[in-house]
Amino acid sequence: MAGLDAHAPPLAGVFAAVLTPLTAERAVDHRTLAAHCRWLLANGCDGLSVLGTTGEANSFSVEERTDLLDRLIDSGIPADRLLPGTGCCAVPDTVALTRHAVARGVAGVLMLPPFYYKSVSDDGLFAAYADVIEGVGDARLRIALYHFPQMSAVPLGAALIERLLARYPGTVVGIKDSSGDLAHMTRTTHAFPDLAVFSGSDTEFLPLLREGGAGCITAVCNVGCHLAAEVYAHWRTGRAENANERLANLREAVATYPLTAALKAILARHTGHAGWRFIRPPLMPLDDAQATELFALLDAAGFAPPPP
Amino acid sequence: MAGLDAHAPPLAGVFAAVLTPLTAERAVDHRTLAAHCRWLLANGCDGLSVLGTTGEANSFSVEERTDLLDRLIDSGIPADRLLPGTGCCAVPDTVALTRHAVARGVAGVLMLPPFYYKSVSDDGLFAAYADVIEGVGDARLRIALYHFPQMSAVPLGAALIERLLARYPGTVVGIKDSSGDLAHMTRTTHAFPDLAVFSGSDTEFLPLLREGGAGCITAVCNVGCHLAAEVYAHWRTGRAENANERLANLREAVATYPLTAALKAILARHTGHAGWRFIRPPLMPLDDAQATELFALLDAAGFAPPPP
Numbered sequence: 001m002a003g004l005d006a007h008a009p010p011l012a013g014v015f016a017a018v019l020t021p022l023t024a025e026r027a028v029d030h031r032t033l034a035a036h037c038r039w040l041l042a043n044g045c046d047g048l049s050v051l052g053t054t055g056e057a058n059s060f061s062v063e064e065r066t067d068l069l070d071r072l073i074d075s076g077i078p079a080d081r082l083l084p085g086t087g088c089c090a091v092p093d094t095v096a097l098t099r100h101a102v103a104r105g106v107a108g109v110l111m112l113p114p115f116y117y118k119s120v121s122d123d124g125l126f127a128a129y130a131d132v133i134e135g136v137g138d139a140r141l142r143i144a145l146y147h148f149p150q151m152s153a154v155p156l157g158a159a160l161i162e163r164l165l166a167r168y169p170g171t172v173v174g175i176k177d178s179s180g181d182l183a184h185m186t187r188t189t190h191a192f193p194d195l196a197v198f199s200g201s202d203t204e205f206l207p208l209l210r211e212g213g214a215g216c217i218t219a220v221c222n223v224g225c226h227l228a229a230e231v232y233a234h235w236r237t238g239r240a241e242n243a244n245e246r247l248a249n250l251r252e253a254v255a256t257y258p259l260t261a262a263l264k265a266i267l268a269r270h271t272g273h274a275g276w277r278f279i280r281p282p283l284m285p286l287d288d289a290q291a292t293e294l295f296a297l298l299d300a301a302g303f304a305p306p307p308p
Numbered sequence: 309m310a311g312l313d314a315h316a317p318p319l320a321g322v323f324a325a326v327l328t329p330l331t332a333e334r335a336v337d338h339r340t341l342a343a344h345c346r347w348l349l350a351n352g353c354d355g356l357s358v359l360g361t362t363g364e365a366n367s368f369s370v371e372e373r374t375d376l377l378d379r380l381i382d383s384g385i386p387a388d389r390l391l392p393g394t395g396c397c398a399v400p401d402t403v404a405l406t407r408h409a410v411a412r413g414v415a416g417v418l419m420l421p422p423f424y425y426k427s428v429s430d431d432g433l434f435a436a437y438a439d440v441i442e443g444v445g446d447a448r449l450r451i452a453l454y455h456f457p458q459m460s461a462v463p464l465g466a467a468l469i470e471r472l473l474a475r476y477p478g479t480v481v482g483i484k485d486s487s488g489d490l491a492h493m494t495r496t497t498h499a500f501p502d503l504a505v506f507s508g509s510d511t512e513f514l515p516l517l518r519e520g521g522a523g524c525i526t527a528v529c530n531v532g533c534h535l536a537a538e539v540y541a542h543w544r545t546g547r548a549e550n551a552n553e554r555l556a557n558l559r560e561a562v563a564t565y566p567l568t569a570a571l572k573a574i575l576a577r578h579t580g581h582a583g584w585r586f587i588r589p590p591l592m593p594l595d596d597a598q599a600t601e602l603f604a605l606l607d608a609a610g611f612a613p614p615p616p
Contacts, residue, residue: 058397058424061370061404089366089397091589096369114590115424116366118459124590131589151426153461154590281399281439282422282432282462 013046016221017054022278034075044229054219059280079105087112095135108142115152144174253297321354324529325362330586342383352537362527367588387413395420403443416450423460452482561605
C-alpha cells in the first residue's frame with residue numbers, strides 16, 4: 001500500500017469491491033471467497049472492500065456478515081487490508097457490524113447511511129452517524145462514508161460531510177463516491193483535503209487521482225485489479241494511459257450487464273468453478289446468451305484476468 | 309371487521325400503519341405501544357399494521373422487531389388483528405420475521421420487496437418472494453405485498469403480481485398500494501379480483517372502495533381512525549362524504565410535515581405523554597415551531613382525536 005505506515009495504514013490505493021461467492025444453496029462459500037481475496041491481494045489490490053454493494057451485503061443477515069468477516073480473517077487474510085461495508089437501515093445493526101469489524105482489526109469500514117427513508121434531513125443523517133460512532137465507542141474506528149445516490153437514494157452532501165469531519169476528525173477519514181460524477185468527486189476532494197476520496201467506478205479513477213483523490217473501490221477490480229494497480233503505480237508519470245484505457249474498455253464491456261452477475265460470470269469462466277455464478281435474489285445470474293455475448297466482448301478486447 | 313369469519317378473517321377494512329413509541333433512549337416503549345393499539349382498536353381500526361414505514365420498522369433490528377411483536381401480543385392485543393411488516397433487504401431476515409409472526413398467529417404480514425438493489429428484474433423479485441414463502445413453509449402464511457415506489461424505489465408491477473398469484477394462491481392475498489396513484493390502484497383492483505387492495509393513503513380510500521378495494525392501511529389512522537371507520541361503515545350509502553372530507557383535511561394538514569414525526573407530535577399533545585415525540589434517526593422530531601404550526605392547522609380544522 002503506497003505510503004504504508006505499519007501502525008495506521010492510510011486508506012489509499014486500489015480496493016476491490018469484493019464479490020461474495022455462494023454455494024448452490026446460496027450460502028456464503030467461505031473457501032472460494034478466501035481464495036479470491038488472496039488472488040486479489042496478489043494481483044494488485046491494496047485493500048479489499050468486502051460486503052459492499054457488489055458483495056451483495058444487503059442480501060445477508062447481520063449474523064451472516066459477521067461470520068463472513070470472521071472466517072475470512074481466520075483464513076489468513078490480513079484484517080488491516082479489509083474495509084468491510086457495515087451500513088444498514090437500522091442503527092443497531094450498523095453498530096453491531098461495525099463494532100465487530102473494529103474488534104477484528106480492520107483498516108476501516110465503508111458505511112452507507114440508513115437508506116430506507118428518503119428525503120431525510122442532514123440533521124437526521126448526522127444523528128444516525130453520530131449514534132453509530134458513539135454506539136461503537138472505539139478510538140480505532142475509521143469510517144469511509146458511502147455516497148451512492150443511484151442505489152441508496154440517500155445522497156451525502158457537502159454540508160453533512162463538513163459537520164461529520166468537524167465533530168469526528170480522525171474517525172470519519174474517507175468517502176467512496178459511486179455517483180459516477182467526476183465533478184462532484186473533485187469538489188469533495190478539494191473541499192476536504194483530509195478526506196480520502198475514492199472513486200466508486202474505474203472511469204473516474206485516474207482523473208480523480210490527478211485531482212488529489214485517494215484511490216478507487218470498484219466492482220471491476222474483481223477481475224481487473226492488475227490494470228487498476230498499473231494505473232495507480234504510474235499515474236504521476238504519464239505511463240498510466242495504456243492500462244487506463246484497457247481498464248475503461250473492460251468497465252464498458254462489463255457494465256453493459258448487471259455488474260455483480262457479469263463479474264461472477266467472468267470468474268466462473270476464468271476459474272472453471274461454475275458455482276461462481278450463484279447469486280442471491282433479487283439479483284439474478286446472467287443467462288447463457290448474455291454470458292456468451294459478454295465473453296465475446298472481452299475476447300474481442302483481448303482481456304483476460306491474471307492466472308488463477 | 310366487516311365480513312369477519314371466525315376462522316380466517318379476510319383482510320379488509322381500516323388498518324392503522326401503527327407508530328412505534330420510543331423511550332428517551334429510543335428503545336421501543338412497549339407499554340405505550342400496547343395502550344395505543346388498544347385505543348386504535350376501540351376507535352375504529354379493524355386491524356393494526358405494526359412495523360411498517362410509519363412504524364419505523366427499518367430502523368429496528370430483527371431482534372427488536374420480534375420482541376416488539378411478542379410483547380404486543382403478550383399484552384393482550386389479538387394476534388389476528390395484526391398485519392406486521394416483515395420485508396427486509398435480506399431474505400433470511402424476512403424469513404425469520406415472517407416465520408415468527410406466522411407462529412404467533414397474525415392475520416397476515418405486509419411484505420416489502422428487498423429494497424437495496426434498484427432496477428432489479430421481475431425474475432429476481434419473484435425469486436426473492438418465492439424464497440421467503442418457501443423458507444417460511446407454513447400454510448397459514450398470508451402476505452399483503454407492499455408497493456411503495458417513492459420510498460422503496462422498487463415498484464411491484466402487474467406482471468409480477470400475476471406470477472405470484474398464479475404460483476402462490478391463498479398465500480399472496482393482498483397488496484398495500486402507497487403510490488398515491490388512484491388509477492394504478494384501480495387497475496390492480498380490477499385486474500386481480502381475488503387480491504385485497506389497500507390504499508396506503510387516506511385520500512384514495514373512499515374512491516378505491518367504490519372500485520372494489522378492500523380498505524386502507526394508513527399513517528393518518530393513528531389519529532384519525534374514527535373518521536376512516538365512518539367512511540368504511542357508510543361508503544355504500546353516500547353518507548360517507550362528511551367523514552371523508554374531514555379525513556382528507558386531516559391528511560392534508562399532517563402531510564405538510566414528515567408524516568411519522570407529525571403524527572408523533574399530535575399524539576404527544578393528545579395524550580400528554582411528551583415521550584411520544586422520540587423518533588429514531590434518520591427521522592427527526594418536529595421542532596417546536598413546526599409543532600405549533602401543525603397544531604394551529606388542526607385546531608382551525610376543528611380536528612381532535614377521540615379521547616385517550
